[in-house]
Amino acid sequence: MGTAPRDQVTPEGVYLHRRELLKNGLYAAGTALAVGSGMTWLVGKAPPPDAPELPALAGYQAAAAPYTVAEALTSYHDVTTYNNFYEFGVDKEDPARNAHTLRTKPWPIQIDGEVAKPQAVDAETLAGWFTVEERIYRMRCVEAWSMVIPWLGFPLRDLIARVEPTAKAKYVEFTSLADPEQMPGVRHRVLPWPYVEGLRMDEAQHPLSLIAVGLYGKVLPNQSGAPLRLVVPWKYGFKGAKSIVRIRFTEAQPKTTWAVVAPSEYGFYANVNPAVSHPRWSQATERRIGELGRRPTLPFNGYGEVADLYKGIDPRTLY
Numbered sequence: 625m626g627t628a629p630r631d632q633v634t635p636e637g638v639y640l641h642r643r644e645l646l647k648n649g650l651y652a653a654g655t656a657l658a659v660g661s662g663m664t665w666l667v668g669k670a671p672p673p674d675a676p677e678l679p680a681l682a683g684y685q686a687a688a689a690p691y692t693v694a695e696a697l698t699s700y701h702d703v704t705t706y707n708n709f710y711e712f713g714v715d716k717e718d719p720a721r722n723a724h725t726l727r728t729k730p731w732p733i734q735i736d737g738e739v740a741k742p743q744a745v746d747a748e749t750l751a752g753w754f755t756v757e758e759r760i761y762r763m764r765c766v767e768a769w770s771m772v773i774p775w776l777g778f779p780l781r782d783l784i785a786r787v788e789p790t791a792k793a794k795y796v797e798f799t800s801l802a803d804p805e806q807m808p809g810v811r812h813r814v815l816p817w818p819y820v821e822g823l824r825m826d827e828a829q830h831p832l833s834l835i836a837v838g839l840y841g842k843v844l845p846n847q848s849g850a851p852l853r854l855v856v857p858w859k860y861g862f863k864g865a866k867s868i869v870r871i872r873f874t875e876a877q878p879k880t881t882w883a884v885v886a887p888s889e890y891g892f893y894a895n896v897n898p899a900v901s902h903p904r905w906s907q908a909t910e911r912r913i914g915e916l917g918r919r920p921t922l923p924f925n926g927y928g929e930v931a932d933l934y935k936g937i938d939p940r941t942l943y
């Protein structure tokens with residue numbers, strides 16, 4: 625991502641790294657934002673507000689094996705104030721400050737491409753088709769920090785079965801909203817908008833792949849990707865596209881945002897792998913937000929049951 629792990633850099637390090645990014649033409653128009661935010665970072669900003677009180681989501685099943693982990697949950701405060709959502713700004717606390725401008729009702733989602741039943745459906749209607757369950761997953765960001773989050777959502781594979789992809793569908797592409805009126809970060813070319821992510825069909829159909837509609841028993845906060853976002857716990861967090869407006873089934877591998885911006889640093893697969901360093905930092909350990917010290921990073925983020933999906937592929941190419 626644009627910034628290195630919070631506990632490994634000085635403020636100057638963050639600032640200088642952003643300047644390095646700005647030399648790249650793609651980031652040029654982001655100058656005002658990045659220099660501006662770099663400067664305010666140096667002098668300090670007011671703390672972000674707590675997430676607004678959100679409605680509870682009733683009637684979901686409590687998390688059970690294999691969809692839970694025996695590790696302490698990251699606090700609701702940390703989950704909702706330490707975010708990556710560049711559409712609302714590049715600093716970790718910017719989404720909590722700015723995402724109140726996102727309007728999540730109505731929220732039409734386009735489902736198209738290689739699919740027997742292309743359609744436009746509102747997020748609430750879509751979520752109503754499926755049984756929502758709680759799943760407690762580790763989330764490991766490529767920046768070497770991690771959290772444990774109690775998501776509410778439904779298996780992506782249930783959605784795929786309902787819309788009937790054709791035999792040509794090899795991948796699923798997820799596109800996030802990019803509306804400069806609701807999302808101040810989109811007015812700056814810090815990334816080529818909209819944010820796009822994707823999975824191979826067999827990855828998308830793995831039981832662990834989740835479409836989240838809530839967390840901590842409540843509706844998803846805007847900064848977490850309301851009204852619905854992708855969660856793929858064995859991959860780096862950037863695969864989890866937020867505030868999705870389009871789900872497209874494709875024959876060709878989707879051109880995913882970070883792999884387009886920095887292909888030597890962020891790949892399409894992005895499987896968590898402590899043995900393969902990021903070019904600028906090690907991936908061997910991580911800082912669990914809210915805890916002191918570092919803990920070892922686990923292969924596939926501890927979800928080794930997915931290894932079968934990658935038989936015969938050199939794991940070093942799966943970054």
Ligand code: MTE
Pocket residue numbers: 625703706707708709710711764765766800819847848849860861862863864865866867
């Ligand atoms: N989705 C969109 N649309 N825009 C983003 O900037 N950031 C990604 C991912 N999804 C991002 C996004 C990254 S880098 C991470 S680590 C996770 O969201 C962070 O999710 P969280 O803020 O809920 O912890």
